[in-house]
Amino acid sequence: MQFFQIDDTPADIVKTFPKASDLFKKERIDFCCGGDKPLRETLEKRQIDGEMLLHALNESYKDWKDAGNIETDWNKVSSSELIDHILERHHYYLQQELEPLSQFVTKIFRVHGQNHPHLKDLHKVYHEFKAEIEAHLIEEENELFPLVRQYEETQDLADAARIQELNKNMEQEHQVAGDLLREMHTITNGFVPPEGACNSYRITYARLAELETNTFEHIHLENNILFKK
Known part of the structure:
Protein backbone atom coordinates (compact mmCIF):
# COMPACT_ATOMS: atom_id res chain seq x y z
CA MET A 1 0.00 0.00 0.00
CA ALA A 67 16.35 3.63 8.87
CA GLY A 68 14.80 4.99 12.06
CA ASN A 69 14.67 8.61 11.01
CA ILE A 70 12.49 10.93 13.04
CA GLU A 71 11.64 14.41 11.77
CA THR A 72 10.13 17.20 13.82
CA ASP A 73 6.39 17.47 13.22
CA TRP A 74 6.11 21.24 12.92
CA ASN A 75 2.33 21.03 13.07
CA LYS A 76 2.63 19.90 16.68
CA VAL A 77 5.02 22.56 18.00
CA SER A 78 4.03 26.04 19.08
CA SER A 79 4.21 28.95 16.68
CA SER A 80 6.99 30.46 18.79
CA GLU A 81 9.08 27.29 18.51
CA LEU A 82 8.58 27.24 14.76
CA ILE A 83 9.54 30.90 14.52
CA ASP A 84 12.72 30.18 16.47
CA HIS A 85 13.59 27.43 13.97
CA ILE A 86 12.87 29.70 10.99
CA LEU A 87 15.07 32.42 12.45
CA GLU A 88 17.95 30.06 13.20
CA ARG A 89 17.79 27.89 10.06
CA HIS A 90 16.65 30.36 7.42
CA HIS A 91 16.82 34.04 8.43
CA TYR A 92 20.32 33.75 9.86
CA TYR A 93 21.46 31.84 6.77
CA LEU A 94 20.15 34.58 4.45
CA GLN A 95 21.62 37.36 6.55
CA GLN A 96 25.03 35.69 6.36
CA GLU A 97 24.85 34.57 2.72
CA LEU A 98 23.21 37.31 0.65
CA GLU A 99 26.04 39.85 0.63
CA PRO A 100 28.95 37.43 0.05
CA LEU A 101 26.97 35.72 -2.72
CA SER A 102 26.28 39.12 -4.25
CA GLN A 103 30.01 39.64 -4.54
CA PHE A 104 30.45 36.29 -6.31
CA VAL A 105 27.58 36.97 -8.74
CA THR A 106 29.09 40.38 -9.50
CA LYS A 107 32.58 38.94 -9.93
CA ILE A 108 31.65 36.31 -12.50
CA PHE A 109 29.54 38.85 -14.40
CA ARG A 110 32.46 41.27 -14.51
CA VAL A 111 35.02 38.63 -15.53
CA HIS A 112 32.93 36.40 -17.81
CA GLY A 113 29.95 38.51 -18.82
CA GLN A 114 31.34 39.42 -22.24
CA ASN A 115 31.50 35.77 -23.29
CA HIS A 116 28.51 34.59 -21.22
CA PRO A 117 25.81 37.28 -21.65
CA HIS A 118 23.31 35.38 -19.47
CA LEU A 119 25.37 36.49 -16.47
CA LYS A 120 24.01 40.01 -16.94
CA ASP A 121 20.49 38.67 -16.45
CA LEU A 122 21.62 36.61 -13.46
CA HIS A 123 23.21 39.69 -11.87
CA LYS A 124 20.01 41.67 -12.33
CA VAL A 125 17.62 39.00 -11.06
CA TYR A 126 19.81 38.02 -8.10
CA HIS A 127 19.94 41.59 -6.86
CA GLU A 128 16.18 41.96 -7.29
CA PHE A 129 15.80 38.86 -5.14
CA LYS A 130 18.30 40.17 -2.58
CA ALA A 131 16.43 43.47 -2.20
CA GLU A 132 13.04 41.74 -1.97
CA ILE A 133 14.06 39.14 0.59
CA GLU A 134 16.01 41.55 2.80
CA ALA A 135 12.97 43.83 3.12
CA HIS A 136 10.80 40.76 3.71
CA LEU A 137 12.99 39.49 6.58
CA ILE A 138 12.85 42.87 8.29
CA GLU A 139 9.06 42.97 8.07
CA GLU A 140 8.75 39.47 9.50
CA GLU A 141 11.19 40.05 12.33
CA ASN A 142 9.94 43.51 13.30
CA GLU A 143 6.20 43.06 12.87
CA LEU A 144 4.80 39.61 12.07
CA PHE A 145 6.82 37.35 14.37
CA PRO A 146 6.46 39.54 17.50
CA LEU A 147 2.73 39.79 16.85
CA VAL A 148 2.41 35.99 16.54
CA ARG A 149 4.28 35.52 19.83
CA GLN A 150 2.04 38.11 21.46
CA TYR A 151 -1.10 36.40 20.17
CA GLU A 152 0.03 33.09 21.67
CA GLU A 153 -0.05 34.81 25.05
CA THR A 154 -3.12 37.02 24.72
CA GLN A 155 -5.38 35.26 22.15
CA ASP A 156 -6.52 38.78 21.25
CA LEU A 157 -8.83 38.76 18.21
CA ALA A 158 -7.50 42.10 16.99
CA ASP A 159 -4.01 40.59 16.91
CA ALA A 160 -5.35 37.57 15.01
CA ALA A 161 -6.96 39.80 12.38
CA ARG A 162 -3.73 41.76 11.92
CA ILE A 163 -1.74 38.53 11.63
CA GLN A 164 -4.06 37.25 8.89
CA GLU A 165 -3.63 40.51 7.00
CA LEU A 166 0.15 40.33 7.31
CA ASN A 167 0.15 36.68 6.26
CA LYS A 168 -1.52 37.58 2.96
CA ASN A 169 1.18 40.18 2.30
CA MET A 170 3.91 37.70 3.24
CA GLU A 171 2.51 35.07 0.87
CA GLN A 172 2.50 37.58 -1.99
CA GLU A 173 6.12 38.45 -1.23
CA HIS A 174 6.98 34.74 -1.08
CA GLN A 175 5.50 34.33 -4.54
CA VAL A 176 7.73 37.11 -5.87
CA ALA A 177 10.82 35.58 -4.23
CA GLY A 178 9.94 32.12 -5.54
CA ASP A 179 9.45 33.43 -9.06
CA LEU A 180 12.85 35.16 -8.96
CA LEU A 181 14.52 31.95 -7.76
CA ARG A 182 12.87 30.01 -10.58
CA GLU A 183 14.08 32.63 -13.04
CA MET A 184 17.65 32.26 -11.75
CA HIS A 185 17.32 28.49 -12.07
CA THR A 186 16.34 28.89 -15.73
CA ILE A 187 19.05 31.46 -16.50
CA THR A 188 21.76 29.17 -15.10
CA ASN A 189 20.44 25.96 -16.70
CA GLY A 190 19.62 24.54 -13.28
CA PHE A 191 22.76 26.00 -11.67
CA VAL A 192 24.95 23.86 -13.91
CA PRO A 193 28.14 25.79 -14.77
CA PRO A 194 29.39 25.71 -18.36
CA GLU A 195 32.21 23.41 -19.35
CA GLY A 196 35.58 24.79 -18.32
CA ALA A 197 34.08 27.17 -15.74
CA CYS A 198 36.54 28.56 -13.21
CA ASN A 199 36.30 27.88 -9.46
CA SER A 200 34.53 31.17 -8.76
CA TYR A 201 31.92 30.33 -11.39
CA ARG A 202 31.34 26.88 -9.88
CA ILE A 203 31.21 28.18 -6.33
CA THR A 204 28.68 30.83 -7.32
CA TYR A 205 26.35 28.31 -8.93
CA ALA A 206 26.66 25.88 -6.01
CA ARG A 207 25.81 28.64 -3.54
CA LEU A 208 22.86 29.75 -5.68
CA ALA A 209 21.55 26.16 -5.65
CA GLU A 210 21.86 26.09 -1.85
CA LEU A 211 20.09 29.45 -1.65
CA GLU A 212 17.20 28.06 -3.69
CA THR A 213 16.89 24.96 -1.51
CA ASN A 214 17.04 26.85 1.78
CA THR A 215 14.59 29.52 0.66
CA PHE A 216 12.00 27.07 -0.67
CA GLU A 217 12.16 25.20 2.67
CA HIS A 218 11.75 28.57 4.41
CA ILE A 219 8.70 29.51 2.35
CA HIS A 220 7.15 26.06 2.86
CA LEU A 221 7.41 26.30 6.64
CA GLU A 222 5.77 29.72 6.67
CA ASN A 223 3.09 29.35 3.99
CA ASN A 224 2.00 25.81 4.75
CA ILE A 225 2.52 25.54 8.50
CA LEU A 226 3.08 28.80 10.39
CA PHE A 227 0.52 30.89 8.51
CA LYS A 228 -2.08 28.13 8.74
CA LYS A 229 -1.77 28.00 12.52
Whole structure:
Protein backbone atom coordinates (compact mmCIF):
# COMPACT_ATOMS: atom_id res chain seq x y z
CA MET A 1 0.00 0.00 0.00
CA GLN A 2 1.31 3.43 -0.95
CA PHE A 3 1.47 6.00 1.82
CA PHE A 4 1.37 9.00 -0.51
CA GLN A 5 -1.38 9.26 -3.13
CA ILE A 6 -1.91 11.21 -6.35
CA ASP A 7 -4.43 13.59 -4.73
CA ASP A 8 -2.17 14.54 -1.82
CA THR A 9 -0.68 18.00 -2.07
CA PRO A 10 3.09 18.52 -2.34
CA ALA A 11 2.91 20.75 0.74
CA ASP A 12 1.30 18.02 2.86
CA ILE A 13 3.74 15.41 1.57
CA VAL A 14 6.73 17.56 2.55
CA LYS A 15 5.19 18.18 5.99
CA THR A 16 5.21 14.42 6.57
CA PHE A 17 8.40 13.60 4.69
CA PRO A 18 10.73 16.62 4.40
CA LYS A 19 13.18 14.78 2.12
CA ALA A 20 10.42 14.67 -0.51
CA SER A 21 11.46 18.26 -1.22
CA ASP A 22 14.62 16.86 -2.88
CA LEU A 23 12.56 14.86 -5.38
CA PHE A 24 10.12 17.72 -5.96
CA LYS A 25 13.00 20.12 -6.50
CA LYS A 26 14.56 17.75 -9.04
CA GLU A 27 11.27 17.49 -10.93
CA ARG A 28 10.55 21.23 -10.55
CA ILE A 29 7.35 20.54 -8.58
CA ASP A 30 6.32 23.50 -6.42
CA PHE A 31 5.87 22.49 -2.77
CA CYS A 32 5.90 25.96 -1.22
CA CYS A 33 4.15 28.91 -2.92
CA GLY A 34 1.80 26.74 -4.99
CA GLY A 35 2.14 23.57 -2.97
CA ASP A 36 -1.46 23.39 -1.81
CA LYS A 37 -2.82 21.97 -5.10
CA PRO A 38 -3.26 18.19 -5.57
CA LEU A 39 -0.19 16.51 -6.98
CA ARG A 40 -2.37 15.18 -9.80
CA GLU A 41 -2.81 18.71 -11.23
CA THR A 42 0.91 19.38 -11.45
CA LEU A 43 1.74 15.97 -12.89
CA GLU A 44 -0.90 16.28 -15.61
CA LYS A 45 0.12 19.83 -16.45
CA ARG A 46 3.82 18.94 -16.63
CA GLN A 47 3.21 15.54 -18.27
CA ILE A 48 5.19 13.78 -15.55
CA ASP A 49 4.69 10.03 -15.06
CA GLY A 50 2.72 10.04 -11.81
CA GLU A 51 3.02 6.30 -11.22
CA MET A 52 6.81 6.38 -11.41
CA LEU A 53 7.08 9.49 -9.25
CA LEU A 54 4.78 8.10 -6.54
CA HIS A 55 6.66 4.80 -6.55
CA ALA A 56 9.97 6.62 -6.06
CA LEU A 57 8.45 8.84 -3.39
CA ASN A 58 6.92 5.98 -1.40
CA GLU A 59 10.02 3.78 -1.68
CA SER A 60 12.18 6.64 -0.47
CA TYR A 61 9.81 7.29 2.44
CA LYS A 62 9.78 3.60 3.41
CA ASP A 63 13.60 3.44 3.36
CA TRP A 64 13.78 6.64 5.38
CA LYS A 65 11.39 5.30 8.04
CA ASP A 66 13.06 1.89 8.13
CA ALA A 67 16.35 3.63 8.87
CA GLY A 68 14.80 4.99 12.06
CA ASN A 69 14.67 8.61 11.01
CA ILE A 70 12.49 10.93 13.04
CA GLU A 71 11.64 14.41 11.77
CA THR A 72 10.13 17.20 13.82
CA ASP A 73 6.39 17.47 13.22
CA TRP A 74 6.11 21.24 12.92
CA ASN A 75 2.33 21.03 13.07
CA LYS A 76 2.63 19.90 16.68
CA VAL A 77 5.02 22.56 18.00
CA SER A 78 4.03 26.04 19.08
CA SER A 79 4.21 28.95 16.68
CA SER A 80 6.99 30.46 18.79
CA GLU A 81 9.08 27.29 18.51
CA LEU A 82 8.58 27.24 14.76
CA ILE A 83 9.54 30.90 14.52
CA ASP A 84 12.72 30.18 16.47
CA HIS A 85 13.59 27.43 13.97
CA ILE A 86 12.87 29.70 10.99
CA LEU A 87 15.07 32.42 12.45
CA GLU A 88 17.95 30.06 13.20
CA ARG A 89 17.79 27.89 10.06
CA HIS A 90 16.65 30.36 7.42
CA HIS A 91 16.82 34.04 8.43
CA TYR A 92 20.32 33.75 9.86
CA TYR A 93 21.46 31.84 6.77
CA LEU A 94 20.15 34.58 4.45
CA GLN A 95 21.62 37.36 6.55
CA GLN A 96 25.03 35.69 6.36
CA GLU A 97 24.85 34.57 2.72
CA LEU A 98 23.21 37.31 0.65
CA GLU A 99 26.04 39.85 0.63
CA PRO A 100 28.95 37.43 0.05
CA LEU A 101 26.97 35.72 -2.72
CA SER A 102 26.28 39.12 -4.25
CA GLN A 103 30.01 39.64 -4.54
CA PHE A 104 30.45 36.29 -6.31
CA VAL A 105 27.58 36.97 -8.74
CA THR A 106 29.09 40.38 -9.50
CA LYS A 107 32.58 38.94 -9.93
CA ILE A 108 31.65 36.31 -12.50
CA PHE A 109 29.54 38.85 -14.40
CA ARG A 110 32.46 41.27 -14.51
CA VAL A 111 35.02 38.63 -15.53
CA HIS A 112 32.93 36.40 -17.81
CA GLY A 113 29.95 38.51 -18.82
CA GLN A 114 31.34 39.42 -22.24
CA ASN A 115 31.50 35.77 -23.29
CA HIS A 116 28.51 34.59 -21.22
CA PRO A 117 25.81 37.28 -21.65
CA HIS A 118 23.31 35.38 -19.47
CA LEU A 119 25.37 36.49 -16.47
CA LYS A 120 24.01 40.01 -16.94
CA ASP A 121 20.49 38.67 -16.45
CA LEU A 122 21.62 36.61 -13.46
CA HIS A 123 23.21 39.69 -11.87
CA LYS A 124 20.01 41.67 -12.33
CA VAL A 125 17.62 39.00 -11.06
CA TYR A 126 19.81 38.02 -8.10
CA HIS A 127 19.94 41.59 -6.86
CA GLU A 128 16.18 41.96 -7.29
CA PHE A 129 15.80 38.86 -5.14
CA LYS A 130 18.30 40.17 -2.58
CA ALA A 131 16.43 43.47 -2.20
CA GLU A 132 13.04 41.74 -1.97
CA ILE A 133 14.06 39.14 0.59
CA GLU A 134 16.01 41.55 2.80
CA ALA A 135 12.97 43.83 3.12
CA HIS A 136 10.80 40.76 3.71
CA LEU A 137 12.99 39.49 6.58
CA ILE A 138 12.85 42.87 8.29
CA GLU A 139 9.06 42.97 8.07
CA GLU A 140 8.75 39.47 9.50
CA GLU A 141 11.19 40.05 12.33
CA ASN A 142 9.94 43.51 13.30
CA GLU A 143 6.20 43.06 12.87
CA LEU A 144 4.80 39.61 12.07
CA PHE A 145 6.82 37.35 14.37
CA PRO A 146 6.46 39.54 17.50
CA LEU A 147 2.73 39.79 16.85
CA VAL A 148 2.41 35.99 16.54
CA ARG A 149 4.28 35.52 19.83
CA GLN A 150 2.04 38.11 21.46
CA TYR A 151 -1.10 36.40 20.17
CA GLU A 152 0.03 33.09 21.67
CA GLU A 153 -0.05 34.81 25.05
CA THR A 154 -3.12 37.02 24.72
CA GLN A 155 -5.38 35.26 22.15
CA ASP A 156 -6.52 38.78 21.25
CA LEU A 157 -8.83 38.76 18.21
CA ALA A 158 -7.50 42.10 16.99
CA ASP A 159 -4.01 40.59 16.91
CA ALA A 160 -5.35 37.57 15.01
CA ALA A 161 -6.96 39.80 12.38
CA ARG A 162 -3.73 41.76 11.92
CA ILE A 163 -1.74 38.53 11.63
CA GLN A 164 -4.06 37.25 8.89
CA GLU A 165 -3.63 40.51 7.00
CA LEU A 166 0.15 40.33 7.31
CA ASN A 167 0.15 36.68 6.26
CA LYS A 168 -1.52 37.58 2.96
CA ASN A 169 1.18 40.18 2.30
CA MET A 170 3.91 37.70 3.24
CA GLU A 171 2.51 35.07 0.87
CA GLN A 172 2.50 37.58 -1.99
CA GLU A 173 6.12 38.45 -1.23
CA HIS A 174 6.98 34.74 -1.08
CA GLN A 175 5.50 34.33 -4.54
CA VAL A 176 7.73 37.11 -5.87
CA ALA A 177 10.82 35.58 -4.23
CA GLY A 178 9.94 32.12 -5.54
CA ASP A 179 9.45 33.43 -9.06
CA LEU A 180 12.85 35.16 -8.96
CA LEU A 181 14.52 31.95 -7.76
CA ARG A 182 12.87 30.01 -10.58
CA GLU A 183 14.08 32.63 -13.04
CA MET A 184 17.65 32.26 -11.75
CA HIS A 185 17.32 28.49 -12.07
CA THR A 186 16.34 28.89 -15.73
CA ILE A 187 19.05 31.46 -16.50
CA THR A 188 21.76 29.17 -15.10
CA ASN A 189 20.44 25.96 -16.70
CA GLY A 190 19.62 24.54 -13.28
CA PHE A 191 22.76 26.00 -11.67
CA VAL A 192 24.95 23.86 -13.91
CA PRO A 193 28.14 25.79 -14.77
CA PRO A 194 29.39 25.71 -18.36
CA GLU A 195 32.21 23.41 -19.35
CA GLY A 196 35.58 24.79 -18.32
CA ALA A 197 34.08 27.17 -15.74
CA CYS A 198 36.54 28.56 -13.21
CA ASN A 199 36.30 27.88 -9.46
CA SER A 200 34.53 31.17 -8.76
CA TYR A 201 31.92 30.33 -11.39
CA ARG A 202 31.34 26.88 -9.88
CA ILE A 203 31.21 28.18 -6.33
CA THR A 204 28.68 30.83 -7.32
CA TYR A 205 26.35 28.31 -8.93
CA ALA A 206 26.66 25.88 -6.01
CA ARG A 207 25.81 28.64 -3.54
CA LEU A 208 22.86 29.75 -5.68
CA ALA A 209 21.55 26.16 -5.65
CA GLU A 210 21.86 26.09 -1.85
CA LEU A 211 20.09 29.45 -1.65
CA GLU A 212 17.20 28.06 -3.69
CA THR A 213 16.89 24.96 -1.51
CA ASN A 214 17.04 26.85 1.78
CA THR A 215 14.59 29.52 0.66
CA PHE A 216 12.00 27.07 -0.67
CA GLU A 217 12.16 25.20 2.67
CA HIS A 218 11.75 28.57 4.41
CA ILE A 219 8.70 29.51 2.35
CA HIS A 220 7.15 26.06 2.86
CA LEU A 221 7.41 26.30 6.64
CA GLU A 222 5.77 29.72 6.67
CA ASN A 223 3.09 29.35 3.99
CA ASN A 224 2.00 25.81 4.75
CA ILE A 225 2.52 25.54 8.50
CA LEU A 226 3.08 28.80 10.39
CA PHE A 227 0.52 30.89 8.51
CA LYS A 228 -2.08 28.13 8.74
CA LYS A 229 -1.77 28.00 12.52
